[in-house]
Amino acid sequence: MTTVAARPCVDSGATPADINSVLGKVQLILDAFTTENDELTLSDLVRRSGVAKATVHRLAQELIIWGLLERSGTRYRLGLRLFEMGQLVPRQRILRESALPYMEDLLMATQETVHFAVHDGLEVLYIEKIIGHRGLNKQSRVAGRLPLYCTATGKAIMAFSPETLLAEVIAEGLRPVTRHTTVSAAVLRKQVERIRRERIAVEHEETRLGYTSMAVPVFGSSSVLAGALSITAPTVRMSVSRFSGALRTAGLGISRTLQAMAHAQVPDLPLTQFCAPD
DSSP: OOOBBOGGGGSSTOOOOOOSHHHHHHHHHHTOOOSSSEEESHHHHHHHHHHOOHHHHHHHHHHHEEEETEEEETTEOOOOOHHHHHHOOHHHHHHHHHHHHHHHHHHHHHHHSEEEEEEEEEEEEEEEEOOOOSSOOOOOOOOOOGGGGGGGGHHHHTTTSOHHHEEEEEEEEESSSSSOOOOOOOHHHHHHHHHHSSSEEEESSSSTTTTTEEEEEEOOOGGGGGEEEEEEETTOOOOOHHHHHHHHHHHHHHHHHHHHHHHOTTTTOOGOOOOOOO
16 A cells, blocks of 8 residues: 655645735645655745745744744754644544554454555545554654545445546546556546445455455445445455454444444534535
């Protein structure tokens, strides 16, 4: 599985309403950081954000004061305040707390890497990952993103989302990540139809050669899609028949937990907002 680097804000679905506003410029500066580029010089920030050098320098100093950026010698990096704020996001926190016990059980049962992902735009966003001593310790990460069309979690999400999502994914284009990536709209539609019937998605080496993933959808209140739970393993170790039972059981357990929390009317629980807005 390969993690797609975050794209500059001007190319992403999170383009600010007004890139000439102060907030728009701040977003462009923060979006300049990626997994592969987590420390940037002032010149890097200017080049990657497209914001004028004097403005970047001024805003960067203010972001340091707020704790959103830190200095590392002559380079800048994202600050701990962002991490702290991220842990307060209700949707992410509730899903992680609900899913983690079942993910741990699934790890014990399979000894393979377990992910929980949600839908964000035309990508999956990984909000939790647990790994055993022989699991996939690279390529995927919490807060990492991958296209919907080439991941097991993404295919599961598309299968139980409105038809418009699949149409948007196809319209955006299916680009190969590996030689096994699904790039045919007709094939992708058939895969999604099969996943709806079988309620389990499988991708064979579509995002990383040598690795296979399988996923099931997870539902919250009123059968609203909350995300998808997956197992990723080397293709030589992956066994759909052997792992599917444990995967389905874990997915069902998370769904029941979320639904029970909704019925209990837990304060500030946004169970009706698990699906990212179209």
